[in-house]
Amino acid sequence: MSAPRLEIDLHKIGHNARALVHLLSKKGISVSGVTKAMLGMPAFTTALRTAGVQILADSRLQNISTMRSAGTQSPIWLIRSPMIEEVAQVVEHVDISLNTELDVIAELSKAATAAKKTHGILLMVELGDLREGIMPADLEDIVGEVLQFPNIALMGLGTNLACRSGVSPDAKNMGELTKLANATEQKFAIELPIISGGNSSNLDSILSGADVGRINNLRLGEAILLGCEPLHRQPLAGLHTDAFTLVAQTIESKLKPSQPWGTIAEAAFGAPKSDAPASLQAQGHILQSILALGHMDTDPNGLTPISNVKILGSSSDHLFVETGDALLPIGSEVRFDLNYSALVRAMASPFIEKMLLNRATAT
Numbered sequence: 001m002s003a004p005r006l007e008i009d010l011h012k013i014g015h016n017a018r019a020l021v022h023l024l025s026k027k028g029i030s031v032s033g034v035t036k037a038m039l040g041m042p043a044f045t046t047a048l049r050t051a052g053v054q055i056l057a058d059s060r061l062q063n064i065s066t067m068r069s070a071g072t073q074s075p076i077w078l079i080r081s082p083m084i085e086e087v088a089q090v091v092e093h094v095d096i097s098l099n100t101e102l103d104v105i106a107e108l109s110k111a112a113t114a115a116k117k118t119h120g121i122l123l124m125v126e127l128g129d130l131r132e133g134i135m136p137a138d139l140e141d142i143v144g145e146v147l148q149f150p151n152i153a154l155m156g157l158g159t160n161l162a163c164r165s166g167v168s169p170d171a172k173n174m175g176e177l178t179k180l181a182n183a184t185e186q187k188f189a190i191e192l193p194i195i196s197g198g199n200s201s202n203l204d205s206i207l208s209g210a211d212v213g214r215i216n217n218l219r220l221g222e223a224i225l226l227g228c229e230p231l232h233r234q235p236l237a238g239l240h241t242d243a244f245t246l247v248a249q250t251i252e253s254k255l256k257p258s259q260p261w262g263t264i265a266e267a268a269f270g271a272p273k274s275d276a277p278a279s280l281q282a283q284g285h286i287l288q289s290i291l292a293l294g295h296m297d298t299d300p301n302g303l304t305p306i307s308n309v310k311i312l313g314s315s316s317d318h319l320f321v322e323t324g325d326a327l328l329p330i331g332s333e334v335r336f337d338l339n340y341s342a343l344v345r346a347m348a349s350p351f352i353e354k355m356l357l358n359r360a361t362a363t
């Protein structure tokens with residue numbers, strides 16, 4: 001087995017997806033399974049489908065192409081506003097895209113007309129997180145224009161919170177989205193079948209019984225993968241939080257001083273602040289190992305050792321760990337849990353082997 005590698009337990013991920021689909025269906029909420037962190041990997045989309053996730057959603061057209069090339073028949077949403085030069089491919093591969101700009105929707109309309117297709121859109125509404133979204137006061141005008149575009153079907157509204165600024169989804173902002181949906185329907189005598197209330201960070205409020213208003217869809221990535229909600233990073237009951245393990249190999253093990261010597265200036269990644277707890281900083285010599293894993297591979301700050309080591313610091317290519325009383329043998333492996341930041345970077349790194357465990361059988 002090669003290292004560094006990311007071990008991915010597809011059975012645990014499938015279990016999480018199934019549990020979330022079940023819990024949310026009781027509240028009339030469908031799940032769009034967000035595939036971006038997994039780069040649209042076919043074994044993952046199969047696990048989602050097998051678990052009852054009917055819609056797939058990704059922010060990147062490359063991942064969506066991967067899924068379509070693998071033969072995915074599921075409806076796919078593009079959950080980041082399309083770039084203008086992408087519109088023809090968006091119309092070809094994507095059923096519904098999330099939009100906020102009339103310039104983009106105009107281009108989607110032209111591309112859809114040329115392809116003799118109807119392209120669905122959700123308009124994203126800004127509710128305070130200052131990520132993507134139309135300001136609520138502008139929504140009516142924009143809907144009026146959107147309804148004029150040929151081959152564009154306005155399928156509903158969406159919002160995204162807790163992403164840039166950490167604004168929590170709650171009954172209040174979900175109520176605001178509900179009111180906007182109702183007002184839009186009345187004003188234009190249309191139906192908005194999809195009201196997509198957000199991402200994994202909505203689960204806290206929804207599962208604790210807050211009024212969801214007209215929310216009937218969530219776009220879930222992190223909760224399916226890591227089994228936790230992103231607001232307080234608490235595990236969700238009954239979900240696996242250990243579907244992923246990052247494994248790195250030891251390339252140096254030595255007894256070294258706990259403190260550097262010489263004139264100290266900036267290190268490769270800025271100020272050389274030692275990550276070590278104060279108790280470690282002046283304790284003479286310690287057993288230190290270097291693992292072949294660094295910023296090129298993952299977010300070292302998002303790793304938690306499963307093995308009995310402490311992370312001291314990192315560089316592009318090295319992770320420095322203190323190993324207590326035992327010298328790690330050269331070539332031995334050290335295992336880590338990952339947070340979302342470490343996970344997405346590990347998935348995107350070409351240097352990390354992805355090892356799939358417990359694949360679901362295709363349905």
Ligand SMILES: *Cc1c(COP(=O)(O)O)cnc(C)c1O
Binds near residue numbers: 080200
């Ligand atoms: C990434 C993303 C999601 C999924 O977020 P999680 O916190 O991983 O559930 C949902 N919606 C949009 C627009 C996204 O970009």
